Amino acid sequence: xxxxxxxxxxxxxxxxxxxxxxxxxxxxxxxxxxxxxxxxxxxxxxxxxxxxxxxxxxxxxxxxxxxxxxxxxxxxxxxxxxxxxxxxxxxxxxxxxxxxxxxxxxxxxxxxxxxxxxxxxxxxxxxxxxxxxxxxxxxxxxxxxxxxxxxxxxxxxxxxxxxxxxxxxxxxxxxxxxxxxxxxxxxxxxxxxxxxxxxxxxxxxxxxxxxxxxxxxxxxxxxxxxxxxxxxxxxxxxxxxxxxxxxxxxxxxxxxxxxxxxxxxxxxxxxxxxxxxxxxxxxxxxxxxxxxxxxxxxxxxxxxxxxxxxxxxxxx
Amino acid sequence: xxxxxxxxxxxxxxxxxxxxxxxxxxxxxxxxxxxxxxxxxxxxxxxxxxxxxxxxxxxxxxxxxxxxxxxxxxxxxxxxxxxxxxxxxxxxxxxxxxxxxxxxxxxxxxxxxxxxxxxxxxxxxxxxxxxxxxxxxxxxxxxxxxxxxxxxxxxxxxxxxxxxxxxxxxxxxxxxxxxxxxxxxxxxxxxxxxxxxxxxxxxxxxxxxxxxxxxxxxxxxxxxxxxxxxxxxxxxxxxxxxxxxxxxxxxxxxxxxxxxxxxxxxxxxxxxxxxxxxxxxxxxxxxxxxxxxxxxxxxxxxxxxxxxxxxxxxxxxxxxxxxxxxxxxxxxxxxxxxxxxxxxxxxxxxxxxxxxxxxxxxxxxxxxxxxxxxxxxxxxxxxxxxxxxxxxxxxxxxxxxxxxxxxxxxxxxxxxxxxxxxxxxxxxxxxxxxxxxxxx
Numbered sequence: 001x002x003x004x005x006x007x008x009x010x011x012x013x014x015x016x017x018x019x020x021x022x023x024x025x026x027x028x029x030x031x032x033x034x035x036x037x038x039x040x041x042x043x044x045x046x047x048x049x050x051x052x053x054x055x056x057x058x059x060x061x062x063x064x065x066x067x068x069x070x071x072x073x074x075x076x077x078x079x080x081x082x083x084x085x086x087x088x089x090x091x092x093x094x095x096x097x098x099x100x101x102x103x104x105x106x107x108x109x110x111x112x113x114x115x116x117x118x119x120x121x122x123x124x125x126x127x128x129x130x131x132x133x134x135x136x137x138x139x140x141x142x143x144x145x146x147x148x149x150x151x152x153x154x155x156x157x158x159x160x161x162x163x164x165x166x167x168x169x170x171x172x173x174x175x176x177x178x179x180x181x182x183x184x185x186x187x188x189x190x191x192x193x194x195x196x197x198x199x200x201x202x203x204x205x206x207x208x209x210x211x212x213x214x215x216x217x218x219x220x221x222x223x224x225x226x227x228x229x230x231x232x233x234x235x236x237x238x239x240x241x242x243x244x245x246x247x248x249x250x251x252x253x254x255x256x257x258x259x260x261x262x263x264x265x266x267x268x269x270x271x272x273x274x275x276x277x278x279x280x281x282x283x284x285x286x287x288x289x290x291x292x293x294x295x296x297x298x299x300x301x302x303x304x305x306x307x308x309x310x311x312x313x314x315x316x
Numbered sequence: 317x318x319x320x321x322x323x324x325x326x327x328x329x330x331x332x333x334x335x336x337x338x339x340x341x342x343x344x345x346x347x348x349x350x351x352x353x354x355x356x357x358x359x360x361x362x363x364x365x366x367x368x369x370x371x372x373x374x375x376x377x378x379x380x381x382x383x384x385x386x387x388x389x390x391x392x393x394x395x396x397x398x399x400x401x402x403x404x405x406x407x408x409x410x411x412x413x414x415x416x417x418x419x420x421x422x423x424x425x426x427x428x429x430x431x432x433x434x435x436x437x438x439x440x441x442x443x444x445x446x447x448x449x450x451x452x453x454x455x456x457x458x459x460x461x462x463x464x465x466x467x468x469x470x471x472x473x474x475x476x477x478x479x480x481x482x483x484x485x486x487x488x489x490x491x492x493x494x495x496x497x498x499x500x501x502x503x504x505x506x507x508x509x510x511x512x513x514x515x516x517x518x519x520x521x522x523x524x525x526x527x528x529x530x531x532x533x534x535x536x537x538x539x540x541x542x543x544x545x546x547x548x549x550x551x552x553x554x555x556x557x558x559x560x561x562x563x564x565x566x567x568x569x570x571x572x573x574x575x576x577x578x579x580x581x582x583x584x585x586x587x588x589x590x591x592x593x594x595x596x597x598x599x600x601x602x603x604x605x606x607x608x609x610x611x612x613x614x615x616x617x618x619x620x621x622x623x624x625x626x627x628x629x630x631x632x633x634x635x636x637x638x639x640x641x642x643x644x645x646x647x648x649x650x651x652x653x654x655x656x657x658x659x660x661x662x663x664x665x666x667x668x669x670x671x672x673x674x675x676x677x678x679x680x681x682x683x684x685x686x687x688x689x690x691x692x693x694x695x696x697x698x699x700x701x702x703x704x705x706x707x708x709x710x711x712x713x714x715x716x717x718x719x720x721x722x723x724x725x726x727x728x729x730x731x732x733x734x735x736x737x738x739x740x741x742x743x744x745x746x747x748x749x750x751x752x753x754x755x756x
Contacts, residue, residue: 062537089531097333112322231589
């Protein structure tokens with residue numbers, strides 16, 4: 001019984017095995033493999049043009065991989081899988097001249113809901129987002145923020161088991177972005193698995209349980225976010241001081257992240273150098289007002305991994 | 317393979333959003349009124365300008381005979397003038413009158429009258445003069461040569477061909493052939509199908525472009541297969557077309573069977589009243605035309621082919637338009653790349669008169685068998701021959717149309733699959749071909 005429960009928790013809802021996609025001579029996704037367990041938030045992270053959207057389109061059964069295999073819910077992906085997935089594309093839009101409710105009903109029905117189920121779900125979400133009054137309005141009459149709410153609702157109508165959000169918070173205004181973040185976390189608590197892509201590392205850091213870093217079509221790092229950070233250790237120093245910054249120039253084997261008057265943030269690349277040494281050097285010419293050790297940000301980790309040539313796929 | 321429920325959802329969506337649109341209602345109702353107006357307005361304008369020749373035309377009659385006879389019969393148009401040519405010429409120059417007519421003493425010998433004006437008086441004025449002068453001239457010539465007026469009327473009547481149609485069934489008897497009606501019908505139907513293909517084809521194309529430009533399509537392809545989306549769109553908009561056409565067909569039948577008989581009775585009365593005692597003028601012909609304007613029975617084959625070729629034409633071209641629409645980012649880019657399709661639709665329209673004039677020539681047979689032309693040309697042949705043509709040609713063309721539709725659907729679906737998510741570059745034909753080969 002316990003064993004069964006354990007298995008259920010760790011069931012892979014999504015599995016990519018050596019997935020490759022080419023467009024002509026260009027390899028957009030190159031031999032990518034990763035698993036996503038049920039109930040977590042998985043972040044696909046990487047710069048623009050890394051191959052995130054192509055990967056996501058393959059998971060959505062919009063593109064077929066040239067080689068490799070994608071499985072969702074324990075079986076090879078097929079057209080019917082789409083009914084259990086919700087998808088918010090990076091480039092998104094709505095019918096300008098169709099009423100909000102009709103539009104939502106249509107999207108729901110395309111996910112195999114009945115007219116009534118679709119309508120009920122649409123009303124539920126419009127109500128939850130405080131948008132019930134717009135039901136009969138056309139999209140072109142709504143403000144950008146309102147349109148974003150309708151857009152977001154359109155991916156949730158059919159209670160997807162796997163919700164896929166491509167750059168979900170880009171283009172959304174900050175208030176909506178916060179609102180949607182909360183909803184995403186609520187959905188996670190209700191058992192929905194969420195796959196999101198972003199090029200903003202802070203966002204991924206805030207939300208994701210697991211991440212996959214993609215660069216130039218290749219998966220360069222994947223695993224549990226906590227473990228990844230732990231692995232890199234507390235090698236980042238934040239120092240605030242009064243006096244001369246001369247001591248900073250004496251520090252070798254450090255990588256500056258930020259450096260301004262009276263404040264510096266850097267990573268120590270030489271593990272031999274102790275933090276005590278740094279403090280001693282600083283004390284000679286300045287007075288330290290703050291000294292903090294922390295794990296590197298995801299951004300730093302990403303730069304680190306990408307710049308280390310030869311590192312193909314780090315599993316943590 | 318395909319999910320019929322989703323296709324049905326897409327069809328219903330396309331159909332309802334188009335039909336619920338107020339512009340659809342306006343076009344459906346105003347459309348026929350506009351069509352009638354296009355034909356009726358020029359006719360009405362001609363009619364009224366002919367009625368409203370306000371200025372009477374002076375005649376200088378040097379024969380002292382014909383002039384008064386002309387005036388006697390056309391009091392509203394002409395009057396005799398006592399002035400000479402110089403005086404009337406001055407009046408023309410001063411714009412008091414626009415023209416005047418001079419009948420010389422040797423009018424009979426020369427078969428000529430002179431019309432003085434500063435510009436042309438227009439064809440209708442000339443017609444009136446010719447008719448009036450000819451009438452008195454003929455009367456005079458007949459009188460001098462001693463020929464009876466009735467005899468002459470008989471002689472001058474032209475022979476008409478009464479066409480009788482033999483039916484394949486001996487017992488069926490002989491029907492009257494109404495080739496004029498078929499001629500007109502073939503033209504009208506051909507143009508109607510041409511218009512519908514262009515109209516609804518571009519509707520499909522614009523619908524595809526709209527979904528692509530508004531970035532809705534990616535949400536839809538994450539819910540249904542590209543083929544289902546495209547096919548649903550083509551069928552949904554096709555249904556809109558069928559509803560519109562059915563509405564118009566019913567309207568036409570109402571006009572023909574309820575309004576026309578009413579008009580006929582009015583027309584018959586007035587034509588009797590306006591008939592002139594002349595030599596069988598145009599009025600008599602129009603009366604005859606109205607009386608014989610019976611709607612000939614239309615054979616089931618024609619009705620069936622009408623529906624078949626309308627649908628075949630629409631489906632062949634709409635799928636192609638959908639493919640093109642998916643390849644471009646905005647409507648303004650579509651013009652160039654859709655030109656070959658437009659040419660395919662226009663060619664049969666350019667050929668239609670040749671086909672109608674000789675529906676059974678080798679060229680007609682070959683052209684009407686080309687599936688891209690069949691919806692217009694084969695249908696025109698069927699109508700013009702009243703369904704009497706080798707059946708193998710009809711069946712072959714229908715099979716070719718169906719195969720062509722399937723081929724177009726196959727190609728368009730492949731272009732669509734890749735096209736809808738390709739933005740930025742305006743594709744060339746070699747790109748499209750690459751997409752067809754690329755798609756699994």
